[in-house]
Amino acid sequence: MRGCNLGSRTLSLLRRLLIFAIGAITVVAILAGHFFPSSRPPGRAETARLEIELVHENYSRDGSKQFDAGRKFSKSGNLWILSPHRNTMPCLEQNSSYTPPSATRGYLVVHTNGGLNQMRMGISDMVAIARIINATLSKVAQCKKPKNLKTSFHTATSRMSLMKNTSSWSNQEYYTDEISQLWNSHQVIKAAKSDSRLANNNLSAEVQKLRCHAFFEALQFAPRIKAFGNLLVKRMRSHGRYIALHLRYEKDMLAFSGCTYGLSPEEADELTKIRESTPHWTVKDIDPLEQRAKGYCPLTPKEVGILLSAMGYPSNTPIYVAAGEIYGGQVHMADLQAHFPMLLNKEMLSSPEELKPFTSFASQMAALDYIVSVESDVFVPSYSGNMARAVAGHRRFLGHRKTISPDRKALVILFNKIERGKLREGKNLSKLITSIHRKRQGSPRKRRGPISGTRGKERFRSEEAFYENPLPDCICPMETPRKR
Structure with a gap:
């Protein structure tokens, strides 16, 4: 019995010594990390880069992230909170005077141009223009032609089909009085360009709401x-x-605008050469300091x-x-x-x-x-x-x-x-x-009109773009419940 008790006490003593040794090693490791670092601790930028490098490995299949970097924020909530007076809502319903379109008079074929958003704006404008001139719209740049349009194209003669470069920022009267007359001698009108074909302002509520419906709701990504x-x-x-x-x-954007502030002389020279060698960029001589001072960069x-x-x-x-x-x-x-x-x-x-x-x-x-x-x-x-x-x-x-x-x-x-x-x-x-x-x-604020003193196309260019601020045409005050 004494032998058993002695063995038990010895085993207990050994267990305590082992626990103490593990604890001592841990403390030494912590102290060494604090007081004897092998190198400079990573700074803010280095830490973030290390975290970003791990991003691919830390996302689960459903897209959620497994680490908590970047979750602590300033207590200043107004950085994220929306400002007051935002009680607005989309309003695309047509009013009681709306009349549905009658039988189509022909086909309006659209050739889209530009980048993604330029195409989206152009298509939305063309949807509205097709309604104004009572046409069936066909976007042939990326869509297949409808069967009933295919025959028209195969049999089209110079009398039946017309390529038309419509005027920029045109009003409704231009399309109803001038373009609509083309139906008397043509069955197909091909629009050479689609961007900026409609004015930003002074169009009917019906047309403006149709533009909004096309741009913000009907046009969807795949x-x-x-x-x-x-x-x-x-x-x-x-x-x-x-x-x-x-x-x-990007290089092409900086070359086109002539904005070289903050670049090296070699980079500025490269951009200048790109601009001068690009035929369809008509403005070649640009003062970069003047561009920047005017807020154009x-x-x-x-x-x-x-x-x-x-x-x-x-x-x-x-x-x-x-x-x-x-x-x-x-x-x-x-x-x-x-x-x-x-x-x-x-x-x-x-x-x-x-x-x-x-x-x-x-x-x-x-x-x-x-x-x-x-x-x-x-x-x-x-x-x-x-x-x-x-x-x-x-x-x-x-x-x-x-x-x-x-x-x-x-x-x-x-x-x-x-x-x-x-x-x-x-x-x-x-x-x-x-x-x-x-x-x-x-x-919320109403869309800005043209800059005072501007004329012609510059007047239209100075206006705030319709799709940038569709208020008041497509945005209305949110109705508040009445107190009983």
Whole structure:
């Protein structure tokens, strides 16, 4: 019995010594990590990059994310909260005076041109124009011709078919009085272009509502594009609230606009040569400093970082970058990455196998960016191109979701002061930038008309685009329940 008791006490003592040894090793390891690091601890940007590199491995099949990076945000809720007076709703119902179209007088054949959103706007305009001139619309660029139209094309003579380049920003009278007369001698009218064929303003309510219905509701992405776009949204949301940044900083865009601020002399020279050698770009001699001072240039990645930081967004805010290939790559993205390390895009949010069906089609890749941008908590365009206008208008239509429209002309003045050392990033800059953009965050307002003093086509160009702000034509005040 004594032998058994002695063995038991010995075993108990050995167990305690083993536990103590494990605990001692753990403590030493922790202390060594704190007081004797083998190298410099990773900074904010390095940490985020390490997390981003793990993104592909950490998404489950349903799109949810397994780690919690980027979930802590500033307590300043107004960064994400929609401003008041957004109690609006889409209103596309026709009024009591609406009359359905009568028998068609012929076929309007549309040849779409431009990128994704330019085509979408053009098609929507042509839907309305077909209604005005009482035509059957056929988009032959990507759609098969209907059987009853095929015969017309095979037997079409110069008397029956006409290619017509309609005037830009035309009113209804132009189509009813001039274009409709072509039905007297032709059965098919082919529209050479589809973009900007209708005026932004002074059209009937029926026509404007039809444009909205076509653009915001009837035109839908293919099911597989929509499904994958929504999956990307889900993956972005797994990081928490996010900003979608439409960053226009591609080589062709910079070459066309003549915007070379922040580029090296070699890069500026390359862009100038591209512009001068492109025949259909008619403007060759551009002053880059004048372009930037007038607000005609996109914000650089560095300027976007300064803007969003000044507006109060914390550095761990997830940002979805909707863009093509950024000119200069990481060299020009470094400053934005320093402000906001959690920069993501569709390539980072998906595997090469998932993205492969879309990579050969620029419009499909743009469609994925469009979906993620429309569904974002905040949308910020660095430039007011077709994509920016379309997304901003769609967000207004869906309830005036928060969209920050940078005042590039005003911002350039501040950025120049920073460059000259007369202003620093901090509270003072934050107050100035926040004040400038207080009324530029997507609140409901009527569409802006032309700039005073402009004439001709410049007058129409100066107007706010219809699809960028369809209020009041397609957006109405939400009815509040009456008190009993």
